[in-house]
Amino acid sequence: MEDYIVSWVISGVLFWTTTFLLVRNVFRDRSFDFCNRVVSIVHAAVAVGLASLSVQHWGCPVCPLASRSSAVQMKALAVTLSYLIYDLICCLFDKIPRMDNSVHHIVGIVGITAGLAYGMCGSEMVAAMWLTEISSPFLHMRELLKELGYRDTNLTLAFDILFAAIFSLARMVGGPYLTYVTLTADYPLLIKAMALGLQLVSAFWFYKILRMWVMASSSSSSNSPCAACKFLRRKCIPGCIFAPYFPPEEPHKFANVHKIFGASNVAKLLNELLPHQREDAVNSLAYEAEARVKDPVYGCVGAISVLQRQVQRLQKELDAANADLLRYACNDIPVGLPVPPTMASPMGAYRGTEFSRRIGNRGGPLFQAPALAVPSPPPWSTDIFSGEKILRRS
Ligand SMILES: [Zn+2]
Numbered sequence: 001m002e003d004y005i006v007s008w009v010i011s012g013v014l015f016w017t018t019t020f021l022l023v024r025n026v027f028r029d030r031s032f033d034f035c036n037r038v039v040s041i042v043h044a045a046v047a048v049g050l051a052s053l054s055v056q057h058w059g060c061p062v063c064p065l066a067s068r069s070s071a072v073q074m075k076a077l078a079v080t081l082s083y084l085i086y087d088l089i090c091c092l093f094d095k096i097p098r099m100d101n102s103v104h105h106i107v108g109i110v111g112i113t114a115g116l117a118y119g120m121c122g123s124e125m126v127a128a129m130w131l132t133e134i135s136s137p138f139l140h141m142r143e144l145l146k147e148l149g150y151r152d153t154n155l156t157l158a159f160d161i162l163f164a165a166i167f168s169l170a171r172m173v174g175g176p177y178l179t180y181v182t183l184t185a186d187y188p189l190l191i192k193a194m195a196l197g198l199q200l201v202s203a204f205w206f207y208k209i210l211r212m213w214v215m216a217s218s219s220s221s222s223n224s225p226c227a228a229c230k231f232l233r234r235k236c237i238p239g240c241i242f243a244p245y246f247p248p249e250e251p252h253k254f255a256n257v258h259k260i261f262g263a264s265n266v267a268k269l270l271n272e273l274l275p276h277q278r279e280d281a282v283n284s285l286a287y288e289a290e291a292r293v294k295d296p297v298y299g300c301v302g303a304i305s306v307l308q309r310q311v312q313r314l315q316k317e318l319d320a321a322n323a324d325l326l327r328y329a330c331n332d333i334p335v336g337l338p339v340p341p342t343m344a345s346p347m348g349a350y351r352g353t354e355f356s357r358r359i360g361n362r363g364g365p366l367f368q369a370p371a372l373a374v375p376s377p378p379p380w381s382t383d384i385f386s387g388e389k390i391l392r393r394s
Helices: 003-026 032-053 071-094 099-118 122-133 136-147 154-184 189-222 227-231 251-261 263-272 275-294 300-332 346-358 380-393
Strands: none
Touching (some): 032 071, 227 251, 251 275
């Protein structure tokens, strides 16, 4: 691989990592996944832009076939390779790495590295990059909107439809054509295998999207009303304020909330809140209602005071255990050793001076203490502080 490509890849990894850290700093109260998706959207835009710039004749965007890669194509591929390396590392930091995602990354990394090393078939690879990246901003936007609280809105539906349409066209029409071109041309076996691998991953995702849509359409065709409308025996109209938060599968959730707070109060509250605050509000109402149903007198406060009493009891036990340990530790301290103020006990002090007197030294410099360090703060003392913190927090 040429030197300038290696330095492009290394600076690319640094660039994406820095971008991620910046995004994480800007969206402090958003999740790791949210920030990662923002970086992914930036990459998709950059990759599609670079891929479009590298096209030599728009009459045949994949031409020239089976030829040496141009410098622009190599740079575009280096940028995406650096992004894939960054994203693979990022995925490992997040939660359990997803199998299909990791396979996608590894296939991409090995494929692009092979292409860059041979310096061949840049047109086909850049075209593949364009096809794979063109749909990803729509997928990420959908997830970002979900986290911002716009779940089940027309906006998310629009992104869903756009994503499904663009993904299907790019991956299942453009993709197979490119794979066919790559497989029939005179290429090294590794490049052919990678092209086939990428297409198989695309086909797997296409199958997942298809299954999701079939499931979604079958559930909407059954047209079951939300739990609230079912409970109140009324027609669940599109845009029903309760529908996103009270799914028909959880009838007791609305029953409890209605019993404690009243349906009209809940509707009023939801209308006053911003869309992204509603889910948290409903969860809080449902939790409080459930506690109140279980304990009509105290509700949530009952649970809190039970836990508080438990913490206090455990704190007392911990204090007693600490006092015992401290007593044992004092008795083990060798005589003549400077006793830290916390360890000083009348008994220990008496034994030290008595022994010194007996050997005629009075604890002077001649009396060497054995090599025992002054006891550091005992490890259990940290528990005392965390216990206090719990108490204060509650
Ligand atoms: Zn409804």
